[in-house]
Amino acid sequence: MKSERQYIELYNEASSLIKQKSCPVMNSVRDAAFAVFEEKGFPSRKVERYKYTDVDAAFAPNYGISLGALELKPSKYIFSFKDSPIDLTPYYNKVADGSDALTALNTALAHEGLLIYVPKNERPSDPIKIDHFLRGTSATMMNRRVLIILEQGAEAIVIMNDRRISPAITEVEENGQQSHPDDTSSLTGREGVGRFLTTQVIEVVTKDNSHLDLYEIEETTPLCSRFSNVYIREGRDCSVKHNSITLYNGQTRNLCDVYLEGENSEVTLNGCAIGSGSQRIDNNTLIDHKAPNCQSNELYKYVVDDSSVGAFAGKILVEKGAQKTASQETNANLCASSQARMFTQPMLEIYADDVKCNHGSTVGVMDESALFYMRQRGIPEDDARTLLKNAFMGQVIDQISLEALRQLLYVKVEKRFRGELDKCEDCQLCK
């Protein structure tokens, strides 16, 4: 399979249109990025970091490219790249790893970018919330590009939410069929309806003594594929918390690279992934300790049910000279059905001696004695299982520092386990 062909053709056809809609900073690296993609093609499963995701197959369907404009509420801190208050050249595609084929593809195709810029010593009073809605009647590909820059001493809370919207329902009703948009079987013959592919590159720069709390919450549909690459570069005395919550999806591949470049910085990666049906969730993280005296904490938890597949690969790299590094990585997984499959691969690569690095990883089953205990006390088995899963995932949600969001996520996670979350909010059929 050679899916890259169609993207190469797409680019050759549409690049002038994309360039026209885009801005100079993006256009300046576009052709170079495309050349990288053209040379590399989609990473095969033999590439270590893409071992668990068949990228080629995910990109194989014929997607139309979305060139819609960003709809932004005017804000002091949020801009489109075109209206950027600062020169983005030193940042754009410099924070990211340009040699990654998916990042290169995104760089080549993205026509608009979203900038979150917090000037020196400022702190937005409210969290910055970005909602991504997927809407369209044909198979659509979105290429999102986000740049988050925190100047010295700045602080911010950013929430990005991949939301479901059910436009396909209108389409279905027009055709007189009564079926749910998530039900792929009803879409035979009308391939691509409500099918979305998102590539996303988020570049984060936190300058000395700044603090960022970043949330990525995905609640889409089984027809959505998401390929997200997040790159974070931290200066001195920074702290970044990245929370990746995959509640409901089709195929998700999240890559998160953190480079600790200044001393005394800290990073926390929190991950929650819940899979059922035939969903696939693949998280691949790298924490690169380049400077001494930094700390990293990583906690990822998965619950995989039905025939879903979960994959976690996390590497902690301690470079030469990064002494006094303290690093803790934990990955705990629950296989809830006999068809579910879990891959886990926590890695340590250490080139400095005065460090303390741990990782732990488990794959397990639900505690039968706890289930028995609850059933003895009159709790139905299904409820008991939900309770246990909830408690298991609770550990990740507990880490969320934004109170209101934490409460909301407790509810959402529970709904998810009860099978209620996949019912869409405004959907007639789901009620």
Add this chain to the structure above:
Amino acid sequence: MSEQNEFVRSVADKKYEFGFTTDVQTEIIEKGLNEEVIRIISAKKGEPDWLLQFRLDAYRYWLTQAEPKWGHLRMPEIDYQAISYYADPTAKKDGPKSADDIDPELMKTFDKLGIPLEERLALSGMAVDAVMDSVSVKTTFKEKLSEKGIIFCSISEAVREYPDLVRKYLGSVVPPKDNYFAALNSAVFSDGSFVYIPKNTRCPMELSTYFRINARNTGQFERTLIVCDEGSYVSYLEGCTAPMRDENQLHAAIVEIVVMDNAEVKYSTVQNWYPGDAEGKGGVLNLVTKRGDLRGVNSKLSWTQVETGSAITWKYPSCVLRGDNSQAEFYSVAVTNNYQQADTGTKMIHIGRNTRSTIISKGISAGKSENSYRGLVRVAPTADGARNYSSCDSLLLGSECGAHTFPYMDVRNNTATIEHEATTSKINEDQLMYCNQRGISTEEAVGLIVNGYAKDVINKLPMEFAVEAQKLLSVSLEGTVG
């Protein structure tokens, strides 16, 4: 303590104790690898046609493959045509060989290595198969073992004497097409040991093979096959050394173990190939495929390895847990110093129900070395109730070395419980301080702490090896503190 330290110092001054060469007339075939060479090796060993075909098939497959590059290693370019694939130090004359025929130089060599080839040294209670370069020099206690029906001989001899057994099991655990080096070995393998333990027999002594590379510009491609039939038990030890040479020498072995119902095999290795000098020049490239197949129910296999030698160690002694209720264990201590590199670990493939595996790995890196643990735990959908516990610890001595952990877990069964934990740290300052306060020098204290750290694994070794391994550990780490 001081006595042990004296020993350490004296040995460390010599750096690598076993670095001498033996001046013995050795028949070495022309360098290079082609079908003709394989035919020559096969003819020299008087092999049947099926084995020649087995070799040629493997060779043809090998030609189609490229050397793997995925290890966390800086591999020197190996020129497969610059190696001689057969070196026979015993070939001084034709005709049948008896014990008296062995060149006294050879006997002296093994004596020097501390390997008892004389049966008068029966006190050691160990049967030894001594392999130098491509040929098995001598196997002791053969008669005594054969009384019990145990077969312990070199693999070439086994091919002649027990062709049916060899044909049945050879390549059944590690197929010739398993990987690049397995294909190479299958094509050119020379000597190694063959062990067959008949039903319901407990092998009365430790079986041991001692490998020695002597000749220049040769590679060693040994092949070991151990079959432990129903209800039997055997403990097998493997030791190895090589002379100090400036060029890298290739060692690509295959070890296959078959464990039947209710049988138990314990395989211990103390690997002490020449690690290269302090500048990283020379040393043995140890690229080995070792695998055990736990075919029977309630079978048990235990790998214990102490890896202190070799410039590059790249091996994963693995277990395929096919039989229900089978158990596998892997205990490893890998020490790297100077420019040594190790990428080692294990694979536990759970297929049978209620299978259990334990992995304990201890890495110690010093100098400018790189030490990686890489392991796979796979649970097949059929492996209900599978259980795995893995623990990998790395100890860093020095700021220029690297310690890495790459565990892979692939779970396809919801009744399996898999646990993995790993830590990497340097020697605890508090512990050092405590020892210093009590008048123990830093160097001694490090020795103490390292030995304590590796104890979990050393304790699993048979007595004789445990003592040797402990000394080896101290020697390998000499001069790393300062």
